[in-house]
């Protein structure tokens with residue numbers, strides 16, 4: 001077992017606790033209930049892929065985990081700390097800012113900061129939030145940019161990068177905070193097909209390093225390759241979950257079968 | 267056209283143009299401050315402040331600037347506000363243009379993609395940090411042009427303060443018409459000088475716009 005997997009939990013949680021735990025998550029937008037009681041747990045070092053048709057609530061679930069959406073009911077836990085803690089006002093603000101520093105999020109549309117260079121994109125948060133010296137942060141950023149293969153783009157502005165390069169910078173930016181988990185919301189859906197692999201490669205590398213990851217994806221092949229567990233969502237509920245082999249070859253639910261038939265055909 | 271007369275009175279007009287520049291710059295500064303405050307109120311989390319900001323915009327955009335100046339300058343003394351014409355002019359114009367600035371600044375901030383704030387917040391930045399480091403620098407670029415348009419409108423609108431006897435360009439033109447009976451010449455000089463001031467303002471805006479052009 002790797003060091004990452006045996007390291008005792010920090011943040012007050014027991015070592016046996018899941019890294020991410022979602023309990024009975026409910027969320028409505030107006031009259032439409034988008035999450036209808038989701039339970040989910042991701043162990044330390046585990047990689048879980050979430051698949052499901054458009055509008056099934058995958059993004060909403062992921063966004064709820066780092067509180068970009070707030071649940072109507074239910075609990076979200078990160079390594080023994082309740083993300084949607086019952087606090088209010090300034091106390092909750094402080095709490096959520098601290099919790100978010102422990103979770104990296106990668107968006108479909110990259111959301112790089114266009115007025116900052118690649119280097120500044122990566123160093124901004126650690127410089128502001130971790131009180132490190134400029135040199136230490138720079139060194140960390142250089143290492144990360146090297147890891148995602150963009151060391152030579154440090155001084156470029158995002159507008160000069162391809163989509164694949166942008167997404168790799170976005171991953172480096174999230175990693176710069178040294179998060180405990182990484183959340184990916186369709187990281188490659190907005191990319192031209194020939195740029196998908198370079199991003200997938202970076203994610204696979206993270207998987208080898210036992211980063212805990214929750215990945216929303218439409219790419220069944222990629223999910224099969226990296227995920228320890230696949231979770232199929234439809235209509236705001238988890239229809240079924242299990243190891244990728246079983247989900248892809250012997251799905252139990254008719255809904256899963258129908259979905260996979262449609263996807264695996266392409 | 268009486269060219270000799272025009273040349274003779276031009277120095278007085280230039281002096282008056284300087285007053286127009288002063289009143290415009292001062293009310294622009296006040297307007298920007300009011301605009302920043304107004305946008306902050308309108309976009310904030312406090313409902314009373316949002317309502318107040320909205321009321322400010324509706325009131326000052328929904329009534330003639332001339333009436334606002336009259337209320338302040340002629341009505342002010344009734345409630346114990348005694349201002350000299352210049353100060354009343356600066357405050358009247360500044361608070362008025364501030365309502366337009368509020369909407370320009372607010373619009374620019376709202377035009378920055380939501381994903382920018384979300385990315386910043388997901389890294390752990392506070393609301394304030396996300397606003398200062400991510401949203402405002404991008405909004406600032408989007409503000410330059412609308413604020414430039416407002417500034418030009420402000421310079422033209424500054425002619426209104428002639429009605430509360432501020433000795434600026436328009437007032438000076440009218441005064442010379444009284445003694446020379448040459449309205450065409452006098453208003454022509456004033457118009458040329460207004461054009462010069464506005465040209466200067468537009469160049470400033472273009473310079474700012476180029477300097478902050480998105481890479």
Ligand SMILES: Nc1ncnc2c1ncn2[C@@H]1O[C@H](COP(=O)(O)OP(=O)(O)OP(=O)(O)O)[C@@H](O)[C@H]1O
Pocket residue numbers: 029034052053054055056057058059060061
């Ligand atoms: N902010 C919002 N306001 C109102 N409705 C929303 C909002 N966000 C999502 N929804 C709705 O919630 C439902 C679930 O959306 P969600 O984005 O979570 O789906 P998804 O599974 O991620 O879909 P996709 O595969 O297309 O990304 C959709 O019907 C969507 O229209």
Ligand SMILES: [Mg+2]
Pocket residue numbers: 058059060185186
């Ligand atoms: Mg989605």
